[in-house]
Amino acid sequence: MKNESRKKSTALPILFSTARMLMRTPAFWLIIGLAVLFTALYSGSFLSSTNLENILKGFVVTSMLSVGPTFVVLMGSLDVSYIGIWMFGGALVWLLFPYLGMVSIFVYPIFGLAIGLVNGIVHVKTKIPSFILTIAITAVFAYLTTVIRNIYGVLTLAVPEYRFLAGSVIPYLPNTFLLALPVLALSIFFMNFTKLGTYLCAIGSNEEGAELAGINVKKYKVLGFSVSGFLTGLGSIALFSYLGARAPVTLDLNEMVRGLAAIVLGGTPLVGGVGGPHRTLFGALAYTLIFNGLFLTGIDPNQFKLYIGLTLWGAVLIASRRLKGVLIA
Amino acid sequence: MFNSSILEVRNVSKTFNGVVKALDGVSMAVKENEIVSVVGENGAGKSTLMKILVGIYPPDAGELYHKGAKVPFPRNPMEALKRGISIVYQEKGIIPHLKVYQFLFLGLEEKFTRLGRLQLERILGIAKTVLDELGVKCDITSYMYELPLSMQKMVEIVRAILSIRLEHGGAESDGVNPIIILDEPTAPLSREERDELFSHLLEMKKTSSFIFVSHIIPEVMEFSERIYVLRDGKLVAHHDLSREKPTEEELFKEIVGRESHRYLWAKYIYGKPEELKGRPIILSVKNLSKKGYYQDVSFDLHKGECIGLFGPAGSGKSEIARTIYGILAPDSGMIITNGKKVGLKDEPHRRLKMGIGYFSGETGKELFLYWPIRKNISLVNMEKVVKKPIKIAAIINFKAERSLAEKVMKEMRIRAPSVETECYSLSGGNKQKISVGKWLERSPNILVLLDPTIGIDVGSREEIYEALLEMKKGGISMILVSDDPKEYAILCDRIILVKDGKLKKIYTNDEFRKVMQL
Structure with missing residues (x-):
């Protein structure tokens, strides 16, 4: 009893607000629903340790592709350059490895930051819609990756020296997950505990109001894109290890969509203003579960593109529903 | 006295969530061809009463009489329209990129479609006659956004009258006396535009009645026949201006319950x-x-x-x-x-x-409505609530943020459950106090x-x-x-x-x- 009353002062409000946040996150209920459903349908295979590990790995990939861009979505813009950073960053690591050695993996966050910075500055200066801008940049990087492959005449851009990153140091916890942890922690910290996060959220919910409140909107927009790029770059290290020490060399619709879907599914609407990386994590988990369940049903994987589309559609629907609820209240 | 009332409500009460008593036994009447004002502070119950009249909220108790006969309360705006009641909201407003006649007939097109084609000639004809009859002079083919604000409001009112008339048979004025509720119509208007609006209302009064919801005392005194004063959900006064005219001071005291700015x-x-x-x-x-x-x-x-x-x-x-x-x-x-x-x-x-700081009354532009009060206040006072272990990482100290907001709430007498309350749920006055309060701290x-x-x-x-x-x-x-x-x-x-x-x-x-x- 004594312990409880002492804790009450600090722990309880945090616990309370976390609980309230969970209740209001549709993705949270979706996750519970899916987990219950799959446990009931395929109890043996769904709860097996290999499958749980697979879910964890899938979650890492989806969340690494979505937490960074969440910052940009939150301020009312869009950033889909994550695929470009993942692909071409990998190509850079491959190119630089002979010169830099093991350090070259750190090219990823630096490259990500640089691309974020460029995205931000070009978007703010030229006012090109961010979606078009970042998708164009992704297309350019996809092309450049192919060019590098053609010049060097290789099929994949693998760096076998990093293979040790794959495996599991701690049993059942894939290393990719451990690599992802700092990114998740950083993103939640940036969003919820810093001035930066508050300002980005302000820009997303009311840009004119943010300007009138004396926020340097342009500067923070550039910062938002930079944070997005940096976190994606850092997350790409986990993705790099996930694919067995290499980056993808072809542009895949699934990869492109899963980032956005996780954001929206988690409850950050594309108009910005509400939500955040903590929500995106739920979205990422929900997305992973949906596809894990589909694998378990044994449906032809070619149909998956159909379900990707449907999921994105559904995600937007759920998110807008939630928004309406707020407006009516 | 009640014989000539076309609409009368008696002893209407409404409680929200079982606790907030928004209306408590309020009665009011509207007669033919008059402007009745309903005044009161934000949160006095004006809007709730109006929303009951147009069928958005059902009342908990009370009776409705239409031309002396008891009728049930409308359950939705369509039913209200059938009773001849319509509302022009403060800011729901117009659709800027429609032409005047398109806006006037928006949602009524079905009535003017023959063989799948819109009878444009007929619509244009009716639009012109109605505007002429009501004394609104504007080009029906110009776009809504091209009109001055007061004229936009007029067109909105004409639209309300027209939809009631069409509901009752024809576009002509005979037989029906529409009751149009005007919810703070003058709020976005300048002085000149207000006068313009009122001169039109006096003209339209010949065929319609208006319930004028406002808290601007001088205009209420000038243009209405009768005034109902609401305070905390109760009817505290009723003035028939043809018999007695209260002073502005008296009216102020009735609305607020205390002395005025002097x-x-x-x-x-x-x-x-x-x-x-x-x-x-x-x-x-x-x-x-x-x-x-x-x-x-x-x-x-x-x-x-x-x-x-x-x-x-x-x-x-x-x-x-x-x-x-x-x-x-x-x-x-x-x-x-x-x-x-x-x-x-x-x-x-x-x-x-x-x-240099800036504060405008447009809280919609300035406030972050879905944010808690706490964050709205700290937004311009960031330096007061952050710790900086290193220069680029400004970490928010939530405790400092909360106590800052609590201080402002106390100083500004903001009436809200807590600093975590989201701003959209507050009344206009309280919103504005938050906007001012944040500058109070920033100084x-x-x-x-x-x-x-x-x-x-x-x-x-x-x-x-x-x-x-x-x-x-x-x-x-x-x-x-x-x-x-x-x-x-x-x-x-x-x-x-x-x-x-x-x-x-x-x-x-x-x-x-x-x-x-x-």
């Missing part, structure tokens, strides 16, 4: 020119010009002084104010604050660093005020005046732009007359009050 005049001292000269100059504007808006504007603002820029709408007064906060860039001139030149193209965040050297009390009730207004006057007493200088002469008289030490973009004449507070007979 105590403020007694409590605060306004600077005299000789005394002001002795104070340091905080802001100096020299030869500021922007083509098409204002020319050659120069004035000095002293420490703790409030200057009012007074003039008709379109005189350039609000543009000057917005230029000082950097929302608008001037073509030429100079702005000097605390001896430092301000970059003419600098954006607001730069101005804020130099000690800039200069505060630019643009319509600081627009659209809020008299009680909150007084409280905001008092907060601003306290800030002024504490040494903050202000520049005020507003529509209400009384506001200038309450807040300003000096009032500058602006006309056609030029500064014409400077009054002291005393002189201004004499000229305005306040």
Whole structure:
């Protein structure tokens, strides 16, 4: 009893607000629903340790592709350059490895930051819609990756020296997950505990109001894109290890969509203003579960593109529903 | 007396969530061809009553009589329309990119479709006749956004009347007497536009009745036949202006439940020119010009002084104010604050660093409605609530943030459950108090005020005046732009007359009050 009353002062409000946040996150209920459903349908295979590990790995990939861009979505813009950073960053690591050695993996966050910075500055200066801008940049990087492959005449851009990153140091916890942890922690910290996060959220919910409140909107927009790029770059290290020490060399619709879907599914609407990386994590988990369940049903994987589309559609629907609820209240 | 009432409600009560008593046994009547006003503070129950009349809320108790016969309350706006009741909302407003006749018949097209084709000729004909009959002079083929604000409002009213008439058979006026509820229609309008609107309403009164919801006392006194006063969900007074006319003071007291602003005049001292000269100059504007808006504007603002820029709408007064906060860039001139030149193209965040703050009554623009009060207040006071272990990482201290917000809530007497309450759920007055309160904490050297009390009730207004006057007493200088002469008289030490973009004449507070007979 004594312990409880002492804790009450600090722990309880945090616990309370976390609980309230969970209740209001549709993705949270979706996750519970899916987990219950799959446990009931395929109890043996769904709860097996290999499958749980697979879910964890899938979650890492989806969340690494979505937490960074969440910052940009939150301020009312869009950033889909994550695929470009993942692909071409990998190509850079491959190119630089002979010169830099093991350090070259750190090219990823630096490259990500640089691309974020460029995205931000070009978007703010030229006012090109961010979606078009970042998708164009992704297309350019996809092309450049192919060019590098053609010049060097290789099929994949693998760096076998990093293979040790794959495996599991701690049993059942894939290393990719451990690599992802700092990114998740950083993103939640940036969003919820810093001035930066508050300002980005302000820009997303009311840009004119943010300007009138004396926020340097342009500067923070550039910062938002930079944070997005940096976190994606850092997350790409986990993705790099996930694919067995290499980056993808072809542009895949699934990869492109899963980032956005996780954001929206988690409850950050594309108009910005509400939500955040903590929500995106739920979205990422929900997305992973949906596809894990589909694998378990044994449906032809070619149909998956159909379900990707449907999921994105559904995600937007759920998110807008939630928004309406707020407006009516 | 009730014989001639076309609509009457008796003993209407409404409770929200089982606790908030929004309406408590309210009765009112509307007669043919009259303007009835319903006045009261925000949260007094005006809007709830109106929403019950148009079928948005069901009442908990009460009766409705239509032409003397008891009828059930409408369950939705369509049913209300059948009873001849329609509402024009404060800001739901128009669709800018529709032409006037398209807007008038929006949603009514079905009635004018033959063989799948819209009978455009007929629509145009009816639109023209109805507008002519109601005395609204505008080109039916122009776009809504091209019309002045007051004319847009008129078209909205005509639309409401027209839809009731069509519901009852035809576009002609015979037989039906539509009841149009006007929910604070004058809030976004300037003085001139208000007068324009009212002259039209008096014309339309010949065939319709209006329930006029407002908290602007003078216009209510001038244009309505009867006034109902609501306070805390109860009907506290009913005036038949043809028999007795209460003074503005009396009406104010009934609305708010206490004395009016005159105590403020007694409590605060306004600077005299000789005394002001002795104070340091905080802001100096020299030869500021922007083509098409204002020319050659120069004035000095002293420490703790409030200057009012007074003039008709379109005189350039609000543009000057917005230029000082950097929302608008001037073509030429100079702005000097605390001896430092301000970059003419600098954006607001730069101005804020130099000690210039800005506050406008448009809370929709300024507040973050889905944020808790706490965050809305800390947004401009970031430096007070962050810790910086390293320069680039500004970490928010939530405890400091909460206590800051609690302090502001207490000082501004903001009525809300807690600092975590999201702003959209608050009344207009409380929202505005948050907007002012955040600056109270920031305490800039200069505060630019643009319509600081627009659209809020008299009680909150007084409280905001008092907060601003306290800030002024504490040494903050202000520049005020507003529509209400009384506001200038309450807040300003000096009032500058602006006309056609030029500064014409400077009054002291005393002189201004004499000229305005306040």
